[in-house]
Amino acid sequence: MSAINLSAGVRSNLLSLQGTAGLLEQTQNRLATGKKVNGPLDDAAAFFTAQGLNSRANDLSSITQGMQNGMKTIDAASKGIDSISTTMETMIGQVRQALQDPGSEPPESAGITAPADDSTAFVVEAAVGGGAAFDVTIATGDLSATDQAANAQTVVDAINGDANFQSNNLTAQLDDAGTGFTIVNESGQEVVLTEGASSGGTIDAVGDLTDARQALMNSYNDLRTELNALSADSGYNGNNLLMGDALEVVFNELTGDDRTSFTVSAKQADGTAFGNVTADRLGGAEGDATTFASNVNLESRLEALQSGVSELRSLSSQLGTAQTIVENRESFTKEMVNTLQAGADGLTLADMNEEAANNLALQTKQQLGQSALGLAIQNDQSVLQLLR
Incomplete structure (x- = not known):
């Protein structure tokens, strides 16, 4: 097939229009996507850097x-x-x-009789909550040979003054007759009297609720x-x-x-x-x-x-x-x-104002190119008229 020969003026204007069309397509694509770099062909370094940042x-x-x-x-x-x-x-x-x-009265032991004389030492031993036993011993020299009431008071005073009984919230109090005493349990635990006049006796942990x-x-x-x-x-x-x-x-x-x-x-x-x-x-x-x-x-x-x-x-x-x-x-x-x-946006996004201005300029350039191409073709037609 034979080639179509174009005049130099037409060819020059055609190439200019083709270039303008390419730039116009690129600008319109940027306006449509908002990006100046849409793929690695646009700018490989910017595209892959932005891709890493976005990732x-x-x-x-x-x-x-x-x-x-x-x-x-x-x-x-x-x-x-x-x-x-x-x-x-x-x-x-x-x-x-x-x-x-106020609650109920704390539990107390059964009555314990005080010694009637000073013939033997008097011992009261207790264990609280299954713990180690502790005791108070009244020596014979501290007891009266004939006054049981005095002996009862001596025992009560000794128990109430003992550090172990105090720390375990056990106290002694005289009975109504004044010749014996009971042990009041406010420890909150069961108390076992392990030795003495009431050996084997127990005191409940608490009273009634x-x-x-x-x-x-x-x-x-x-x-x-x-x-x-x-x-x-x-x-x-x-x-x-x-x-x-x-x-x-x-x-x-x-x-x-x-x-x-x-x-x-x-x-x-x-x-x-x-x-x-x-x-x-x-x-x-x-x-x-x-x-x-x-x-x-x-x-x-x-x-x-x-x-x-x-x-x-x-x-x-x-x-x-x-x-x-x-x-x-x-x-x-x-x-x-x-x-x-x-x-990432700084590397790939287009400046929309700039691209809009470019689009307008390219459209104007395209219109001018089309007009110039028309004039070049008219020149060729004028030559044809002369040949006729």
Whole structure:
């Protein structure tokens, strides 16, 4: 097939129009996509650099979702601690009210007869709650040979002045006749008299539980059950920091030794695991007649509950610190994502104002080129007219 010969003027204008059309297509593509680099052919270095930046930004964006889940898990545990603390304070109130109730008379031993003379030393020995025995011995020189009432008073004074009897909340009191005595047990534990005039005798741990204390004990146990339920229900998305779970919050997109993360768990002051946050763990053992009928046992329970409240405050502070760490890291990661995306956009996005101006200029140039091409063709036609 023979080639079509174009005049120099037509060919020059045609090449100019083709170049303008190519530039116009490129400009319109940039306006349509908003990017000046749409593929490696546009600018390989910029394209692959932006691709790497966007890839890391996407990875970090995915990680922020894990951080948000972590913060919600911590928040759920914190709210659980707040409610548990309120419950603990109410339990403490129940114990305080029980202490204010007079209660029943503390249990006491059967009557013990004082020595009638000074022929032998007099011994009273006791063991509390199965512990080691301790005693008071009245030597013969401290006893009267004829006055039993005086001897009874001597024994009572000796028992009430003994450090072991005092520390175990055991006291002696004279009987109505004044010639004997009983031992009153306010220890909250069973007492066995192992030697002396009442050897083999026992004293009950506590007296009868009054109706008022019974009602307070029932309320206390109801609160205790609710405390355990609150702890069990303080989880989020399968993780419960109050029931011994540990949560790892990942902070970057790397793996192995390069990965950074933060593990959140309930810990004691010494850094060891706190364990399950339950009533028993916080000093709120189940209330029973032995506890609520004894002021000594109630005081011990009150002290344990107050210690538990202190532990809850420490645990709440730990979770608050963990929440701050994760929140700060999430904020940092979001800023990093914005920085990476801005860097990628700077490499690939087109300046829309510039491209719009280019588009208008190229359209004008195209129109001028078409006019010039028309004039060149008219020149060729004029030559043809001369030949005719």
